[in-house]
Amino acid sequence: MNDTAAERSSAKASSFAAFGALCVAIMKGFVRDRTSVFFALIFPLMFLVLFGGIFNFDQSSQIKMIQVGDVALFDNLPADARHGLDELFDLSRSDDLAAAIANVRDGDAAVAVIESDGDLVAHYSQTDQVKAATVQGALRSFVDGANVAMSGVAPAFSLRTERVEDESLEAIQFITPGLLGWAVAMSASFGAAATLNGWRNSKLLRRLQLAPVSTRTIVGSRLVVTIAVALFQMAVFLGLGTALFGLKLSGAWLASVPLVVIGTLCFMAVGLLAGAVAKTTEGAVNMANFIVLPMSFLSGSFFPLDNAPSWLKFVSNLLPLKHLNEGMTDVMVRGQAWTAILQPALILAGFAVVVTFAAAKLFRW
Amino acid sequence: MTAISVENLSIAYGTVQAVDHVTFEVRRGEFFGILGTNGAGKTTTLEMIEGLRKPDGGSIQVLGRSPWPRDSELLPRIGVQLQASSFFERLTAREQIGTFASLYGVDRSAADSMLEAVGLDDKADARVEDLSGGQTQRLSIACALVHDPELVILDEPTASLDPHARRNLWDILRGLTHSGRTVVITTHHMDEAEALCDRVAIMDAGRILELDSPAALIRSLDSPARIAVDARTLAADDATRINGVTGIETDHDVLTLVTRDPSTVLGELARLQCLDGVQVRTGTLDDVFLTVTGREYNP
Ligand SMILES: Nc1ncnc2c1ncn2[C@@H]1O[C@H](COP(=O)(O)OP(=O)(O)O)[C@@H](O)[C@H]1O
Ligand SMILES: [Mg+2]
Numbered sequence: 086m087n088d089t090a091a092e093r094s095s096a097k098a099s100s101f102a103a104f105g106a107l108c109v110a111i112m113k114g115f116v117r118d119r120t121s122v123f124f125a126l127i128f129p130l131m132f133l134v135l136f137g138g139i140f141n142f143d144q145s146s147q148i149k150m151i152q153v154g155d156v157a158l159f160d161n162l163p164a165d166a167r168h169g170l171d172e173l174f175d176l177s178r179s180d181d182l183a184a185a186i187a188n189v190r191d192g193d194a195a196v197a198v199i200e201s202d203g204d205l206v207a208h209y210s211q212t213d214q215v216k217a218a219t220v221q222g223a224l225r226s227f228v229d230g231a232n233v234a235m236s237g238v239a240p241a242f243s244l245r246t247e248r249v250e251d252e253s254l255e256a257i258q259f260i261t262p263g264l265l266g267w268a269v270a271m272s273a274s275f276g277a278a279a280t281l282n283g284w285r286n287s288k289l290l291r292r293l294q295l296a297p298v299s300t301r302t303i304v305g306s307r308l309v310v311t312i313a314v315a316l317f318q319m320a321v322f323l324g325l326g327t328a329l330f331g332l333k334l335s336g337a338w339l340a341s342v343p344l345v346v347i348g349t350l351c352f353m354a355v356g357l358l359a360g361a362v363a364k365t366t367e368g369a370v371n372m373a374n375f376i377v378l379p380m381s382f383l384s385g386s387f388f389p390l391d392n393a394p395s396w397l398k399f400v401s402n403l404l405p406l407k408h409l410n411e412g413m414t415d416v417m418v419r420g421q422a423w424t425a426i427l428q429p430a431l432i433l434a435g436f437a438v439v440v441t442f443a444a445a446k447l448f449r450w
Numbered sequence: 451m452t453a454i455s456v457e458n459l460s461i462a463y464g465t466v467q468a469v470d471h472v473t474f475e476v477r478r479g480e481f482f483g484i485l486g487t488n489g490a491g492k493t494t495t496l497e498m499i500e501g502l503r504k505p506d507g508g509s510i511q512v513l514g515r516s517p518w519p520r521d522s523e524l525l526p527r528i529g530v531q532l533q534a535s536s537f538f539e540r541l542t543a544r545e546q547i548g549t550f551a552s553l554y555g556v557d558r559s560a561a562d563s564m565l566e567a568v569g570l571d572d573k574a575d576a577r578v579e580d581l582s583g584g585q586t587q588r589l590s591i592a593c594a595l596v597h598d599p600e601l602v603i604l605d606e607p608t609a610s611l612d613p614h615a616r617r618n619l620w621d622i623l624r625g626l627t628h629s630g631r632t633v634v635i636t637t638h639h640m641d642e643a644e645a646l647c648d649r650v651a652i653m654d655a656g657r658i659l660e661l662d663s664p665a666a667l668i669r670s671l672d673s674p675a676r677i678a679v680d681a682r683t684l685a686a687d688d689a690t691r692i693n694g695v696t697g698i699e700t701d702h703d704v705l706t707l708v709t710r711d712p713s714t715v716l717g718e719l720a721r722l723q724c725l726d727g728v729q730v731r732t733g734t735l736d737d738v739f740l741t742v743t744g745r746e747y748n749p
Contacts, residue, residue: 288534293553298553
């Protein structure tokens with residue numbers, strides 16, 4: 086009541102110093118803990134390198150075709166049409182029809198073509214019906230196109246196709262946001278679980294209660310450190326993805342920064358819950374892992390869930406990580422506007438509040 | 451002037467009455483000890499005094515204020531070492547005490563000189579995980595003192611230390627009251643309470659059984675002195691004939707004479723020339739404990 090302004094401002098300055106000292110102490114404790122650093126940074130990056138390397142070869146969708154003998158239609162094509170042919174088909178030559186047909190039967194090639202009296206004869210296998218239809222359609226459209234071109238009449242209709250995704254959409258585009266979501270979820274929850282449990286068991290939490298610093302200062306410093314770690318993870322992921330694996334970020338990718346912050350809070354809450362329930366620090370971290378790892382699979386962190394059964398998609402929509410991943414994918418690689426993070430952000434915030442409340446209820450000194 | 455005044459303090463954990471109507475006062479500048487076996491209720495009593503636990507009943511005044519609910523004006527006047535060594539993980543000794551200094555708004559140079567005061571300046575850059583038991587305890591005491599508190603509360607500061615490290619720590623503890631500071635420690639070492647404390651409260655099963663200076667407690671026992679001599683120098687029959695000896699005990703090569711007049715008996719032993727290796731033992735706090743609880747002291 087009767088504090089002077091000077092006293093109040095010096096109290097504020099010293100509480101700021103306390104906050105800074107706590108942040109530094111917690112950050113040093115994290116950086117010097119090899120296991121934590123490994124699981125927060127190195128381990129997820131290993132997956133990024135692995136997945137980026139495996140899935141990022143130029144995925145060839147060309148149809149394998151064996152040309153037997155001379156085929157006038159192919160051999161006499163003008164240069165630009167020939168280019169179209171090469172894009173569509175992976176063409177190899179052979180002089181032995183029987184061997185070529187055997188190759189098709191074995192599935193080593195999709196189709197063998199031979200010219201006989203001006204007709205193009207295509208030998209294909211019906212084993213894979215979809216592939217068979219694709220082969221026939223492609224060849225037919227090619228022959229039709231050639232006919233039209235020979236007649237010299239401009240076609241009345243033309244068809245142009247474009248993929249809805251970015252043309253350059255490669256595996257790395259989907260892998261990066263998903264793995265980043267997993268990495269953030271893991272380090273935020275492990276960190277919170279280990280801190281709560283470790284500090285309780287060592288009685289540091291009680292010792293801090295005896296110092297003239299508010300709970301807000303203590304909790305705030307832990308939050309700031311965890312968020313800083315998450316943003317560092319993000320910078321490393323996006324930097325490496327761009328530099329090494331051809332990741333291309335779309336316009337509103339910066340909107341994923343606040344989303345990562347809210348996601349971090351949400352998974353810290355998950356860690357607090359694990360830390361409140363478990364007896365030992367190792368137990369708390371294992372429990373956080375037990376929650377986060379399956380959740381990552383179900384949230385499409387490691388592989389897309391586009392082809393998953395509908396019940397699984399339903400389950401995945403109940404998980405916070407799924408919304409973090411979706412929101413990040415939307416603004417980072419799908420080219421959506423920043424508003425795409427609003428819904429996931431709200432859902433994550435809701436989870437954070439409910440789970441923190443549950444953790445506070447379950448916490449015992 | 452009282453530093454701590456506790457009246458009818460009680461708390462139960464479920465059906466366990468951990469502290470049972472405890473009343474005592476600690477004077478300012480006093481070195482006060484609470485002595486008791488594991489589970490006696492020492493830590494719980496301290497936690498209520500520190501304001502970490504709310505008592506079920508009774509009243510507490512610490513430096514004239516109530517510790518519960520949390521009083522941020524009282525906290526900087528108290529320095530506490532909890533029973534466990536509560537440190538930030540993976541920080542060096544200097545970083546550790548420096549962090550605590552900042553929490554109390556104290557300059558970090560105070561932290562460095564405190565490290566020196568407890569003899570840890572050569573270990574300043576070692577991580578807490580790499581310190582020995584004695585060094586850990588000294589660091590933890592230094593952290594409790596870094597803001598120069600009026601009242602210091604140390605929960606078993608010498609627990610799990612070897613005798614040599616304990617005695618080293620005693621020197622530091624003895625110095626704590628020099629500047630008029632009040633010190634409260636708990637211990638389950640009888641000799642420690644005798645060596646350090648102005649007054650000792652003997653606690654058992656949540657109650658305080660005796661409270662006085664160690665000397666007064668021992669005096670009140672009025673127990674006989676026991677003089678042990680080499681059995682090869684004095685025959686048991688001769689011993690019983692010495693004036694003032696009320697009983698003898700033999701144990702292998704040691705002959706123990708029990709007496710209420712040790713000076714006369716010692717004089718006689720000198721005359722008989724069997725003072726080599728003689729040991730005189732008067733009552734100790736162990737005997738006080740035995741008398742008040744009816745149990746042998748087994749920490
Ligand atoms: N958090 C707790 N929950 C339940 N019982 C406890 C708790 N802390 C202490 N006790 C019990 O209270 C009694 C006093 O414990 P404590 O104050 O730690 O004794 P001391 O410090 O003298 O060893 C013991 O019986 C102990 O088992
Ligand atoms: Mg204890």
